[in-house]
Structures are given as C-alpha cells and as structure tokens.
Amino acid sequence: MDLFPLFTQLKGRTVLVVGAGPVADRKIGLLLSAGAHVIVGAHAAHPQVQARAQAGTIELRLAPFDPAWLDTAWFVVAATSNTALNRQVAQAAEARRIFCNVVDDAALSSAQVPAIVDRAPLTIAISSGGSAPVIARRLRERIESLFEPALGALAALAQRQRLAIRQARPQLRARRDFYDWLLDGPVLGALRRQRPAEAEALLTQALGQDTQAPVGKVVLVGAGPGDPGLLTLRGLRALNEADVILTDRLVSAEVLALARRDAEVIDVGKRVGGPHESTQARIHALMASHARQGRCVVRLKGGDPMIFGRGGEELQYLRRHGIAYEVVPGITAALACGAYAGIPLTQRGHAQSLTLATAHRRHDTVAPTTARSTPATTPAPDTGRTHVFYMGVERLPTLRQQLLADGLAPQTPCAIVENGSRPEQRVLHATLDTIETQAQAHAIQSPALVIVGDVTALGAELGWFGTTLGTLPSRAHDAPLQTCA
Numbered sequence: 001m002d003l004f005p006l007f008t009q010l011k012g013r014t015v016l017v018v019g020a021g022p023v024a025d026r027k028i029g030l031l032l033s034a035g036a037h038v039i040v041g042a043h044a045a046h047p048q049v050q051a052r053a054q055a056g057t058i059e060l061r062l063a064p065f066d067p068a069w070l071d072t073a074w075f076v077v078a079a080t081s082n083t084a085l086n087r088q089v090a091q092a093a094e095a096r097r098i099f100c101n102v103v104d105d106a107a108l109s110s111a112q113v114p115a116i117v118d119r120a121p122l123t124i125a126i127s128s129g130g131s132a133p134v135i136a137r138r139l140r141e142r143i144e145s146l147f148e149p150a151l152g153a154l155a156a157l158a159q160r161q162r163l164a165i166r167q168a169r170p171q172l173r174a175r176r177d178f179y180d181w182l183l184d185g186p187v188l189g190a191l192r193r194q195r196p197a198e199a200e201a202l203l204t205q206a207l208g209q210d211t212q213a214p215v216g217k218v219v220l221v222g223a224g225p226g227d228p229g230l231l232t233l234r235g236l237r238a239l240n241e242a243d244v245i246l247t248d249r250l251v252s253a254e255v256l257a258l259a260r261r262d263a264e265v266i267d268v269g270k271r272v273g274g275p276h277e278s279t280q281a282r283i284h285a286l287m288a289s290h291a292r293q294g295r296c297v298v299r300l301k302g303g304d305p306m307i308f309g310r311g312g313e314e315l316q317y318l319r320r321h322g323i324a325y326e327v328v329p330g331i332t333a334a335l336a337c338g339a340y341a342g343i344p345l346t347q348r349g350h351a352q353s354l355t356l357a358t359a360h361r362r363h364d365t366v367a368p369t370t371a372r373s374t375p376a377t378t379p380a381p382d383t384g385r386t387h388v389f390y391m392g393v394e395r396l397p398t399l400r401q402q403l404l405a406d407g408l409a410p411q412t413p414c415a416i417v418e419n420g421s422r423p424e425q426r427v428l429h430a431t432l433d434t435i436e437t438q439a440q441a442h443a444i445q446s447p448a449l450v451i452v453g454d455v456t457a458l459g460a461e462l463g464w465f466g467t468t469l470g471t472l473p474s475r476a477h478d479a480p481l482q483t484c485a
C-alpha cells in the first residue's frame with residue numbers, strides 16, 4: 001500500500017489554508033463542509049474568499065506566510081501558485097509533524113485529498129496516489145452514478161438504530177441478513193421517496209419479527225432506444241441491483257452489458273405476429289415467481305416501458321398479485337429518433353402538436369391517424385402537427401393510404417428513422433407520395449419509426465448522426481443527400 005487511507009474528524013479543529021485564490025477557495029469550501037475551523041493566510045484574497053471572511057465563516061490573515069500560523073493547526077493545505085512558497089509551507093508543517101496537502105503536488109504532500117463520493121455519513125474516497133487524478137475523478141463519476149443519494153439517509157438511519165439492531169439480532173449472521181434486507185428492501189425504497197418516518201417504521205416493525213421476509217420486487221426499466229448512453233442513472237442502478245433481468249428483443253446488447261455480471265438474463269422478446277398472449281402470460285409468470293422468491297427482477301424494455309410497451313398491463317398484473325414494483329422511465333424512440341435525426345418534433349412555426357401512434361393494431365387494422373370526424377375534403381387538416389408512428393414500416397402501404405384519405409397532401413414531408421441512435425442508424429427522407437417506394441428501394445427494416453410532418457424537412461438540414469438517404473422533400477433539390485458518418 002502506497003498511502004494509508006484515513007478519515008479525519010475536523011469538526012471544530014483548525015485547518016490552515018495558505019493561498020486565497022479560486023483553487024484555495026474550493027478547498028476552503030470542502031473543509032468548511034466538514035465543519036473545520038478554517039484560517040486562511042495569503043498576501044491577497046480572491047473576492048469569494050473575502051466574502052467568506054466578511055460573513056465570518058473563515059479567519060483571514062492578509063500577510064506574508066508565517067510558520068507561527070501552524071501553531072494551532074491540525075492540518076495544512078498549501079494552495080498558492082508559488083512553488084517555492086508551497087515548499088516552505090510543506091517544510092514548516094513537516095518540522096511540526098502536521099500533515100500537509102500541497103494542491104496538485106504529490107511529491108510535496110504528506111497527505112492527499114481524495115476524490116470524494118459524499119453520501120454522508122457514508123463517504124467513499126478514491127485516490128490514485130497523485131499519479132493520475134483524472135482516473136480517480138473518472139472513477140468517482142462512475143461510483144457517483146452507481147450509488148443512489150438515498151444511501152446516505154439509509155446509513156444515517158442504520159447509525160441511529162444501531163443499538164436496537166444489535167439487541168434484536170445478537171447473532172452476527174442474523175444481523176448481516178438484516179443489513180442486507182435494509183439495503184435491498186422497502187426501507188431504502190421509502191427513503192428514496194423521501195418518506196423517512198415510513199422508513200423508520202418499517203425498520204422497527206421488521207426488528208420486531210424473528211426474521212424479515214425476503215422482499216422481491218419488480219422494477220420496470222426503460223432501456224432507451226439502443227445507445228447505452230441514453231439509459232438513465234436510475235436505470236443503470238436497477239441493472240446493477242438486479243438478480244434477474246427479463247429483457248425484450250429491442251434492448252441493445254450494449255445496454256445489457258452494463259448489468260450486474262451475475263444477474264440471470266432471460267430473453268422474453270416477442271415478435272410481431274407471434275403468439276402474443278402466451279408470451280405475455282409467460283412474462284407475467286416469470287416476474288411473479290422470481291419476485292416471490294425474494295429476488296429483484298428488472299423487466300427491461302426498449303425505449304420507455306409505458307409507451308407501446310405493455311408496461312401498464314404488467315403493472316396491473318403485479319398490483320393484482322400484490323407484488324411490489326417501481327418504474328424507471330426511458331427515452332422513447334420518438335424522442336431519440338427526433339434528436340438523432342436532427343428533427344425538432346415541435347419546431348415553432350412548423351408544428352404545435354405531436355401525436356405518438358402505433359400503426360400496429362391488435363386486430364390488424366391501422367390506427368386512425370387524425371380525427372375521424374374531419375372530412376377528407378378539408379384541406380391539410382394536420383398542418384402544424386407532427387405524427388410519429390411506431391411499428392409503422394411493416395404497414396407502410398396501409399398507413400400511407402390512410403393518411404392520404406385523412407386529407408394529408410401527397411407532398412407532406414416524411415422521414416423513416418431506422419435503428420435510431422444506434423451506429424447503424426439510417427434516416428430516409430421522402431414525401432408521403434414517395435415514402436413507400438423509397439422505403440422498399442432502401443430495404444428499410446424494423447425497428448424503424450415513421451415521422452410525418454413539415455418538421456422532418458428540417459432534419460434533412462440538421463441531421464448529424466448515421467446515414468441519410470432519399471431526396472429533400474418539398475424542395476427543388478433532387479440530388480441525393482450526402483451521407484455523413
């Protein structure tokens with residue numbers, strides 16, 4: 001071990017900071033948050049440091065460095081831009097056997113300030129021993145995203161109840177199980193929902209029983225459209241806590257790769273035209289049986305679980321069977337495809353409303369796209385509206401006919417975004433008139449989203465990702481668009 005990690009209690013203890021620039025100010029802020037009494041010594045001070053002195057939160061000495069400043073200090077931070085002065089401070093500290101941190105100078109430091117993940121009273125400190133602070137910072141970001149903010153409140157609760165837990169579970173093994181239950185179960189859930197009283201009550205109630213029942217639950221997680229960067233932090237945490245993951249066909253391998261290594265992954269993907277009901281019944285049964293065995297089940301769905309994802313039906317089933325659940329939203333295909341194809345779905349002056357519709361219907365009819373009461377003779381009833389069709393490519397001929405019958409002009413710009421947000425993304429630009437033949441010509445495949453409305457023409461200019469195909473709609477350009485990487 002190169003450095004010995006130590007957590008120091010600085011409350012009410014004096015820490016000397018030499019230097020009063022912006023770098024020093026950041027350290028001062030950190031020390032104050034740990035409750036230290038901070039003395040700042042410098043020949044001149046940054047306005048922010050002056051303001052702290054005026055507010056009385058620090059003691060400011062505007063003078064040349066004086067080793068006597070160290071007399072009352074437990075710890076020293078040298079944060080000046082003058083290396084010789086920093087060395088002088090470090091030497092003075094060394095002579096008095098006081099630990100000294102020289103900011104960004106591992107060689108001069110007898111103590112280093114780590115990168116910190118603060119879930120007080122839980123603190124995670126990461127150090128690269130001064131060799132590569134960037135790596136430590138990156139690691140901190142990863143850890144920051146993995147541990148949810150409610151963990152701090154849980155640790156504080158455990159601290160308050162420590163004696164009670166020790167008394168109720170005198171055996172180490174039972175006590176460990178109890179702490180595991182605290183981390184996995186409803187107590188953390190209540191804290192996450194900002195209900196500390198409920199959390200405390202659940203804990204006390206569980207302590208009163210001999211053993212706590214295993215707490216299975218199902219977390220419905222939206223995996224987003226494919227790019228793993230579009231998974232939410234909470235989704236990532238759920239994937240890291242999962243015992244079992246029931247995943248859909250649309251979930252990308254890159255997202256699954258982020259899950260806990262020893263989670264059991266079960267592919268329950270459905271194909272359009274397959275035996276839906278039996279597949280859905282199997283999913284319900286799997287969720288229930290795993291959750292009842294006390295496992296944390298993640299039901300992972302492409303995009304958002306509540307947008308054409310049958311998430312609602314799964315929740316209804318879980319509610320009927322008394323199984324606890326949570327929902328983590330995801331970025332739905334419409335939003336991802338709009339963003340990654342440069343199509344502003346509600347651009348001012350072009351579209352005031354947005355419809356998310358499915359072209360796939362249970363009984364194989366096409367969804368009515370506009371109000372049926374609108375007579376087909378009304379000119380352009382949907383000017384100013386963007387329509388997004390999920391599951392539309394397989395039913396493109398019927399969908400197109402329906403839109404024309406509803407009164408949309410044949411020149412209405414449209415786009416199809418295939419594999420939105422994935423490296424192989426292709427965006428086809430056309431008009432309602434040509435979209436079907438163009439889609440055939442380019443062999444567009446599912447998953448793809450059909451977007452209809454003026455805003456799609458903007459995407460021909462603003463597209464920035466993947467490959468662009470087709471011709472600029474409703475404009476004089478007939479030349480094929482350039483392909484961008």
Ligand code: SAH
Pocket residue numbers: 225226250301302303304305306307308309331332333334337389390391392417418419420421422446447448449450
């Ligand atoms: N719950 C999902 C939608 C499931 S329905 C969501 O919120 O996105 C499946 C349809 O979604 C596909 O047929 C396709 O139309 C669309 N889709 C999903 N992912 C897509 C992607 N990466 N690119 C384009 N379309 C996608």
